Amino acid sequence: DSGVTQTPKHLITATGQRVTLRCSPRSGDLSVYWYQQSLDQGLQFLIQYYNGEERAKGNILERFSAQQFPDLHSELNLSSLELGDSALYFCASSPRDWLMNEQFFGPGTRLTVL
């Protein structure tokens, strides 16, 4: 158990809908990272927040957004969902900012878009 929690574990929704995925980092960790893992795209970094501020952006679509709240939990919002958004979404956390940093991954949220 990494100490990172993600809810929900599974999510099934329809195309065009909007969902919110939630992540609670390990106690004391200030950085939160979001990743998408799909069969065709593999594991892709989406975005990182550190202490409430966006720090790095990867392959995140404009339909997706994230934020980190004062209590350090983070939410990933996915809107206008498409079939291709079906994937595992992982959150990870680390104590410090981006570079040269071990990240601890949560168990993931499996999103199915029908």
Added chain:
Amino acid sequence: GESVGLHLPTLSVQEGDNSIINCAYSNSASDYFIWYKQESGKGPQFIIDIRSNMDKRQGQRVTVLLNKTVKHLSLQIAATQPGDSAVYFCAENNYGQNFVFGPGTRLSVLP
């Protein structure tokens, strides 16, 4: 664009043997590399990392080698155990701007 790839998508080794998982990266400016292990149904787990100013780094039963000349990264696992069966990803980072992951290599440990 940046890309990270693996030479072998699957690798089967006998229990007790050493495993070597390879990774080729394309961005010569990448300065930090990580190996992750992902077991079925779980999130990736950090194994070992290496900075670009190093050629080798050792952990417990694992060694990462970095050859910047040919942009190659490898993960060596000594005395491979059944619990090592998983998918292994390499990832490269370019000055903290992005992490790019390889497609993964599945390691199967045979009894």
